[in-house]
Structure formats: structure tokens, C-alpha cells
Amino acid sequence: MRQYLITKKWSYTTAIFSIILSEIVSVQFPHVLGEFTDALSRGALTSVLIAHYAFELLVIGILYVLLYGVGQMLNGRSGRIFEYQLRKRLFEHWESLSTDYYQQRSIGDLLNHAMNDVRAVREALSGGANILTNAVFLLLATLYMTFTTISVQLTFISMIPILLVPVLVVWFGPKIRTASREVQEALSAMAEFTEESLSAVRLIKATASEEVEAQRFSRKVQEIVKRQMHMVKRSAIFQSSIPLLGSLSFSIALLYGGLLTVSHKILLGQFVAFTLYLAMIITPLQQIGFVINNFQRASASLARLRVLLSARPSVVDSKTAISLPHVQGAIEVKLDFFRYPNSEHKVLEGIAFSVQPGQTIGIVGRTGAGKTTLANLLLRVFDPPRGAIFIDGVDIRDVVLRDLRTAIAYVPQDGFLFSTTIAENIGFAKAEATPSELMQAAKDAMVYEEIVRFKEGMNTQIGERGVTLSGGQKQRVAIARALIKNAPIMILDDSLSAVDMNTEKMLITRLKQLRTKKTTLIIAHRLSAVFHADQILVLDEGRIVERGTHEELLQRFGIYRTLYDLQQGEQGVTV
Incomplete structure (x- = not known):
């Protein structure tokens, strides 16, 4: 992932810069409202001044949407490219591994890695980058505005409960990461069972075992729910604790800020602006909690993907291979x-x-x-x-x-066929094969006359593992595939x-x-x-x-x- 971030550094830099600018713009909103309130309390408002403040708020809103939209789009695009490249890299890596690797790992488990783990990392990389950048710089910009335009003392006292956020992160982070790994393991077990059960659907139906399989599947799903609820419980406590601390800050601000306003140490407009700023602070704190939660889950998925990508084939070319x-x-x-x-x-x-x-x-x-x-x-x-x-x-x-x-042209015992057309199966080992070559291979394998009886002929879709063909037809199509290789x-x-x-x-x-x-x-x-x-x-x-x-x-x-x-x-x- 680090290498990918380096290759996309300009895209991410531009996105982060756009989001930072959007937050600098957005924090002007309470400041303008504070000025409006002070003008109102002094009785200095005129229709021209009201229109001026309204226009300022409109400009702030438009600039925020444009700048934040650009940043979000760039981050989202980079995240999708990362997801594509990671899945492509996973597949190419699996193709390079030796057969014995797949005797130790189930297909369902590998598919879960390619789907859920990759998605979790992508969401943390793109969505998390958007939200985290937005939250951090909104928080910093808001604090800067409260320090410079209102009261340093009021800001520090109000922010005391927020200092406990790092403690929550240290305490809950590893617990959420462990719970996320357990959920992914349960999902892998379900995917493995599903793949195996669907592959054996003929046997299940022939033995009237549908109810038994449904019960077994239900137990797998129940285990997922159990582990997910365990993770949700920890995540909910963590994410709700942060806005709780924000509410404590808000209470302190109302109490202390109200006293400062009554004693005329700050203006009414400044107090109104500060309450708006504080409300803006609570939102990024909630977002930071959400992102940290996602990052903990993604770190568990990333660790699982690293294990997959670290596997090496047992059969490789020697250094002196000719x-x-x-x-x-x-x-x-x-x-x-x-x-x-x-x-x-x-x-x-x-x-x-x-x-x-x-x-x-x-x-x-x-x-x-x-x-x-x-x-x-x-x-x-x-x-x-x-x-x-x-x-x-x-x-x-x-x-x-x-x-x-x-x-070597090899025809295995099961005559494995891909879930595509007969023509594509025969031409699998020779992508440039002409229709006449495909037809001749089918004739040599003594299966052509049966193929032309199908409505679509050589373009007949044969379903997963050639399910629409008989055992003898599958074997002869596999032999045709070997013959065309010559x-x-x-x-x-x-x-x-x-x-x-x-x-x-x-x-x-x-x-x-x-x-x-x-x-x-x-x-x-x-x-x-x-x-x-x-x-x-x-x-x-x-x-x-x-x-x-x-x-x-x-x-x-x-x-x-x-x-x-x-x-x-x-x-x-x-x-």
C-alpha cells in the first residue's frame, strides 16, 4: 500500500489540499454569523448589510461544496484504482502459486479475502482519507478561529474533556482490530461452506439433504452475527464516547462562556460564534472516531492480505533453468x-x-x-x-x-471445463485459434456432431464446470482442447x-x-x-x-x- 500511495502522491496531495481549503472556508460561517449578531445587537443592521452577510454565506457555501467535492472525488477515484490493482495483484499472485497451496486453502476463504478484505482496505484508504482530512483540519481551523477571534481561555477550558480521546483510542483500538479479524474469519468460514455446498448441490438434492445443509449454513451465519455483534458493541461504545466528551465540552462552554458574556468579557456575537464553533468541533470528533474504527478494521484485513501475498510457490524455475x-x-x-x-x-x-x-x-x-x-x-x-x-x-x-x-497437453481426470462457451473451452490453450481449427479439434475428439445439435452450436454456454454437458461430452471437449494445442x-x-x-x-x-x-x-x-x-x-x-x-x-x-x-x-x- 505504501508504494501505491507514493505513485499517487500528487493525486492525494491535491485532494488533501482541496479539503483543507474547504475547511478553511467553512469555518468562516460562524464568524460571519457572529458579526451579524453583533450588528443586530447594536441596531446597526441595514438592508444592504443584511444582503452583504447573506452573500458572504452563499459564497462560503458554494466554495466549500466545490473544494470538498474535488477532494472527495480525487480520493474516491484513487481508492477505486487501488482496489482494482490490489485484486489484480492478488489474482496474479494466486496464479503463480503451486498446486499444493490450494490443497491447504479453500476457494471460499480466498474469495472472501478478494472481496471483503480488499474492500475494507479501500474504504479506509479513500473514504477514511476524506473524512480524516476533513475532520482534522476542520478541528484545527475551528480551534484557530476560537483562539484568534474569541477567547483562548474559554477554548482551553472547554476542550478539557476532549483530551481523553487519545486514551479511548489506545484502549479500544486493539479490541476493535481483534474483533474485526474474528468477523473476517467467520465470513471466510461461511464463504468456504457456501462454495463447497453449491459445488455439491447435485448430491444434496439426490440425498434430500437440503434441510440439513440449511441448518449447517444457519450455524455459520449465527457465528458471524455473534462475532459482528461483539465488534459492534465495542465500536458503539468507542464511537459514542467521543460525542459524549464533546457534549461535556459543550456544557462547559455554555456555563463558562455564559458567565463571560454576562460579565461583558466577551461580546454576545462572540459567544454565539463560539457555540457554533463548538458544535463544529463535535462533528469532526465523531468523524475521527468513525475513521479510527474503520482503520482498525482495515488493519486486520491488511494483515490478512499481507499473509496471502507473502506465500511463495513451492515449484519454481531454478536459477540455471534453460x-x-x-x-x-x-x-x-x-x-x-x-x-x-x-x-x-x-x-x-x-x-x-x-x-x-x-x-x-x-x-x-x-x-x-x-x-x-x-x-x-x-x-x-x-x-x-x-x-x-x-x-x-x-x-x-x-x-x-x-x-x-x-x-505437454494434459487432460485431467475430471475434464474440467470453464463456465463459458464450448468454443472458448476448446480454444483455451490457443487463444488465436480460428473457427475452422476449433471445429476440426471437436471433430478429432468425436464430439462435433453432438455440439452442432445444440441450438447455439459452438457458442453454447455450458454453465459452471460444464454442467449442461454429459460426462462423456465434457471429457471429449477437454480432449479437443488438448488436441488443438498440438x-x-x-x-x-x-x-x-x-x-x-x-x-x-x-x-x-x-x-x-x-x-x-x-x-x-x-x-x-x-x-x-x-x-x-x-x-x-x-x-x-x-x-x-x-x-x-x-x-x-x-x-x-x-x-x-x-x-x-x-x-x-x-x-x-x-x-
Whole structure:
């Protein structure tokens, strides 16, 4: 935030200067009324003089509105720009972090940071700057006018209760800040629950659990209300204490100022002006209390945002990383073992194989065998040990991450789709793709004929996560997205599980035709997806227990043959 304030120093300086001038103008109002009262008490008022005083008040009002309006507009504009830049910076920072970060943080919590915490800081920066500048300089200008035009002694005595304001700030400030942090944490918990519940809405409806979810949500909201009431209680006591002190000052001023007026030590007009000045002092005191309250809340939000922005990706380019713009697709794996961060369990062990450009490798095995983990290591979603995985003879730990991931077209298990059009989903990895390229990719993925049946065709909005498409359609759109990338390496991570057998067979045949000189890794539970592979790896408990072609593995009567017989019996699989 400090850097932003420096870059916008002239805007904020101009805004503050405009607000200061507006307060200098506004404090002339009681002075003019005081003069008017003195002229009235002396019987010296004429129609010309009345018009003169009225014109002065009109000019004061117009100048105040113009000057304060300019300051408020400049501060508000700078605050909105700050809000935009901070949200943009947050998103870009989140995009740079590694996958493991999101395994520890919920999406709902992150969204709460991007919405509520950023807004709290912006309100303190723009609205708070307006009000604080206005309040402080109105207070100073008012005190100056009372010192120079009325009575120094009356001003000092009347201001005695105001000296307790710093004590209130020191006492209540940390309490309000703590309460605000607790409210934000409760809001994050609610956002996390909401995101999770809406994502599982199909399951909730299928199990008739709407009432249960509503009760769970109600408890989250009740916790927010509880913490907000706790914060409101502290804020209310703090903010009401300041005008209370102002009222005490006003009482003292009436008592002592009235005595000074009766004893003719000050004029009646001066006493009237002083009461107006004192009323003007109470307003900025209330505003200062409001701003301090907001700043305490914003400081809690700012601390939370600093924690977010201090996070660093666990997978980064090494200092000696080299560019690899033209990957051929040769892969060599010599992995002794791999375990996830903060875990002692070996997920993969003794993994060794090689793939040449143009070859297709099938990777099969029971659930939990480590197939997806192997794909994640190839992509460096998690860093493999150094010297474990090579592409074109280069350790992937020494390759620029962007080049490595550009060289790989990856289709995940869930075939994730964005809540936009089919065309934009297919062209996600190639923003400059032409309509004909998008259409050809859809045809290659065996999904085009189904797309054109939709009323909007390729421009069909598919909803969140592709909710309007069937499981098989989502997987094939995801495959089309990978095909249009035309990468030297493709990884299909169980991406055909929801496709019917006939379509799967045609799709596999098409992939063989398209990728004759490229490397393809097919991870699958359904063995029919890997029958054609040049080599099939069978993983079990993180180890390669069998390898060979489909025919070779059938002859060994091992795990592969067991899985084949089981699937053949269940689905009528034939070679």
C-alpha cells in the first residue's frame, strides 16, 4: 500500500489540499454569523448589510461544496484504482502459486479475502482519507478561529474533556482490530461452506439433504452475527464516547462562556460564534472516531492480505533453468522414490521407463497405485527429485516451467471445463485459434456432431464446470482442447472413462493417426483404452509390477490379466 500511495502522491496531495481549503472556508460561517449578531445587537443592521452577510454565506457555501467535492472525488477515484490493482495483484499472485497451496486453502476463504478484505482496505484508504482530512483540519481551523477571534481561555477550558480521546483510542483500538479479524474469519468460514455446498448441490438434492445443509449454513451465519455483534458493541461504545466528551465540552462552554458574556468579557456575537464553533468541533470528533474504527478494521484485513501475498510457490524455475522451445517428446524416468511434502509415505518407488517420440505408453493399475502422481511429476505440479525425469535428455528440474508445460497437453481426470462457451473451452490453450481449427479439434475428439445439435452450436454456454454437458461430452471437449494445442507430449489421465466403448475405439484410432510422431501417455482404469499402446506399465502400490504389450501381459496371468478378465466379464470387452 505504501508504494501505491507514493505513485499517487500528487493525486492525494491535491485532494488533501482541496479539503483543507474547504475547511478553511467553512469555518468562516460562524464568524460571519457572529458579526451579524453583533450588528443586530447594536441596531446597526441595514438592508444592504443584511444582503452583504447573506452573500458572504452563499459564497462560503458554494466554495466549500466545490473544494470538498474535488477532494472527495480525487480520493474516491484513487481508492477505486487501488482496489482494482490490489485484486489484480492478488489474482496474479494466486496464479503463480503451486498446486499444493490450494490443497491447504479453500476457494471460499480466498474469495472472501478478494472481496471483503480488499474492500475494507479501500474504504479506509479513500473514504477514511476524506473524512480524516476533513475532520482534522476542520478541528484545527475551528480551534484557530476560537483562539484568534474569541477567547483562548474559554477554548482551553472547554476542550478539557476532549483530551481523553487519545486514551479511548489506545484502549479500544486493539479490541476493535481483534474483533474485526474474528468477523473476517467467520465470513471466510461461511464463504468456504457456501462454495463447497453449491459445488455439491447435485448430491444434496439426490440425498434430500437440503434441510440439513440449511441448518449447517444457519450455524455459520449465527457465528458471524455473534462475532459482528461483539465488534459492534465495542465500536458503539468507542464511537459514542467521543460525542459524549464533546457534549461535556459543550456544557462547559455554555456555563463558562455564559458567565463571560454576562460579565461583558466577551461580546454576545462572540459567544454565539463560539457555540457554533463548538458544535463544529463535535462533528469532526465523531468523524475521527468513525475513521479510527474503520482503520482498525482495515488493519486486520491488511494483515490478512499481507499473509496471502507473502506465500511463495513451492515449484519454481531454478536459477540455471534453460529454455526448451522445441521439444521432440523423448521421456526417460529413473525415479527411485517420491513422497508428498510433509509425508513419510512413499507414493512411488522404483519407477523406470523410457518413451520415444511417436510412441504411446499405457499406464494402468488399481485406484491409489500412483498413476496420477506420475503425471503430476511429469508436469512438475510437484517437483520430482533431481535426476529422476528427463525430456529430450534434459532434467525437467532444469527446464523453464513455462516451456515444460507448453510442451505437454494434459487432460485431467475430471475434464474440467470453464463456465463459458464450448468454443472458448476448446480454444483455451490457443487463444488465436480460428473457427475452422476449433471445429476440426471437436471433430478429432468425436464430439462435433453432438455440439452442432445444440441450438447455439459452438457458442453454447455450458454453465459452471460444464454442467449442461454429459460426462462423456465434457471429457471429449477437454480432449479437443488438448488436441488443438498440438503439443509434442500428451497425457490423458483416465480421460475416456465416461465415453462409450464404440466412441472410445474411434477416438483411440483417431489419436493414433494424429500423433504418429508425437508422444502419448494414456492413464486408464479401463484397459480397452491402452490395448494399442506400444508399451503398457502396470502400477501397484507405487511400483511397476508388470510391463509389456497387451498380448504379452495377457500371457503372464498377473494383475493385468486379472483386470482384463474382470472387465471383460463386466463389460463384454474384446480385443
